[in-house]
Amino acid sequence: MEQPALADEDAAAAFARDGVVCVRQVLSTDEVTAAADAIDAVLAGAGPLRQVASGADDPGAFVEDFCRWQEIPQIERLARHSRVPAVAAALMATPELRFYHDHVLVKEAATTQRTPWHQDQPYYDVDGHGVSAWIAVDPVPEGGSLELLAGSHRGPWLMPRTFLTKEARWFPEGSLAELPDIDADPGAFDVRRFALQPGDAIFFDFMTVHGAPGFPYRSRRRVLSLRYLAADIRHAPRPWRTSPPFDGLEASLPAGAAMDHPLFPVVWPPPAP
Numbered sequence: 165m166e167q168p169a170l171a172d173e174d175a176a177a178a179f180a181r182d183g184v185v186c187v188r189q190v191l192s193t194d195e196v197t198a199a200a201d202a203i204d205a206v207l208a209g210a211g212p213l214r215q216v217a218s219g220a221d222d223p224g225a226f227v228e229d230f231c232r233w234q235e236i237p238q239i240e241r242l243a244r245h246s247r248v249p250a251v252a253a254a255l256m257a258t259p260e261l262r263f264y265h266d267h268v269l270v271k272e273a274a275t276t277q278r279t280p281w282h283q284d285q286p287y288y289d290v291d292g293h294g295v296s297a298w299i300a301v302d303p304v305p306e307g308g309s310l311e312l313l314a315g316s317h318r319g320p321w322l323m324p325r326t327f328l329t330k331e332a333r334w335f336p337e338g339s340l341a342e343l344p345d346i347d348a349d350p351g352a353f354d355v356r357r358f359a360l361q362p363g364d365a366i367f368f369d370f371m372t373v374h375g376a377p378g379f380p381y382r383s384r385r386r387v388l389s390l391r392y393l394a395a396d397i398r399h400a401p402r403p404w405r406t407s408p409p410f411d412g413l414e415a416s417l418p419a420g421a422a423m424d425h426p427l428f429p430v431v432w433p434p435p436a437p
Contacts, residue, residue, distance in 0.1 A: 179255040183317025183372040184356050187251055191299060191363040195246055199301045199388045202238035206268045211235075213408050217277060217327055224275025224379065229268045230408040239266050243390050244431045248365065252295045253432040255367055258394035261432035262423050264294060265408055267389040271308070271379040279327070279376040281343050283316070286324040286334060287407040290423065292397035294370040300360035301386040308379040310366050313346065314354040317369035334404040343373065392431070397423055 179185045191199060206214075206229045218226040233239040242248065243263050253261040271277075284296065298310055323340040325332055346353050358366055368374060370391075379385045399417040410427065417425055 176255055176257060179367065179369075180257075182314040182354075182356070183369040184312040184314060184366065184374075185255065185368075186356075186358040186360075186364065186366050188361075188364050190247055190251055190297070190365040191242070193363070195242060196301060196362045198238040199242060199299065200386065202232075202236050202242070203268050203270065203301060203386045203388060205236050205238075206232055207270065217279075218275060219277065219328070222275060222277050224272040224277075225270075226275050226277045226279070227268075227270045227272075231265050232268070233263070233266045239388070242388070244429065245434075248297050248299070248390055249392060249431040249434075251365075252297060252367065252392040256293055256295055256392075256394045258293070258396075258432075260395040260430060262393040262397070262428040263431045264288075264290070264391040264393050264423075264428060267296075267391065267408075269385075269387040269389060271376075271385040273382050273384050274380060275385075276378040276380070278378055280325070280330075281313075281346055281373055281375040282324060282327075283322055283371050283373055285370040286321055288370065289400055289402055289406045289410055289413070290393060290397050291400040293394040294397060295367055295392050295394075296370065297365045297367050297390045297392070299363070299365040299388045299390065301362055301388060302383060303362065304360040304385055304387075305381065306357045306359040308377060308381060308385055309357050309360060310368075310374055310376050312356045312366070312368055313373040314356050316373040317371040319371060321371075322373065334402075346373075346375075393423055393428065399423060 175185050211229050211232050213230040215228050249261055322343045324334050399421045401414045401419050
């Protein structure tokens with residue numbers, strides 16, 4: 165069977181222009197099964213960074229967990245040896261790619277909690293270019309899928325706030341521009357949405373503004389997000405607690421250093437056999 169196209173010149177050009185592109189069948193059927201098994205393992209045994217991002221009165225639940233690749237072999241294999249890193253490297257046109265971290269996101273059936281609009285970059289401890297691969301493990305209708313504001317990857321940084329209480333914990337009020345009120349007039353913005361089948365992935369820049377609705381369906385929405393760093397990325401310790409946190413990393417990687425550390429293995433180009 166012929167392999168699906170991964171990241172051709174048109175996809176790379178679209179990513180550079182829009183900060184987002186959808187790549188179909190980035191995982192094979194067997195890899196989707198491995199991703200589902202990995203997510204089930206994450207849900208069965210909570211890690212120290214697990215959080216429930218929905219309220220107690222939500223008829224569903226929005227559960228997240230981070231940085232499980234070192235203990236769940238399926239995540240490590242997918243992050244390092246699937247087609248995902250090759251696509252990420254091609255989209256960012258980087259000669260070297262490092263794995264940053266994994267993020268499991270599960271919205272159970274009938275979840276009402278929206279993922280608010282935000283950029284990922286302000287929550288991270290790196291500066292430079294990075295990409296997230298938001299990989300569907302279940303069918304995701306367009307009405308319950310990730311939403312992304314095309315072109316927002318060009319900046320600027322916008323005020324990050326806590327998802328449930330909307331607190332400005334990281335920057336003083338008024339120090340950064342606020343996110344536009346996209347939901348008030350969605351027709352005024354170039355918002356991209358994609359219906360996904362298992363194995364499809366949305367690749368987006370760390371700076372791209374994105375969010376997601378609740379999941380008002382009888383099924384669940386399991387997503388494995390794999391995040392990667394381009395060759396220009398440098399360590400940028402923050403005065404706030406990043407998400408995910410890498411406590412103590414500054415002792416071995418000073419500010420401005422390349423991310424040459426076992427926590428962030430080179431995944432592209434693949435090592436010689």
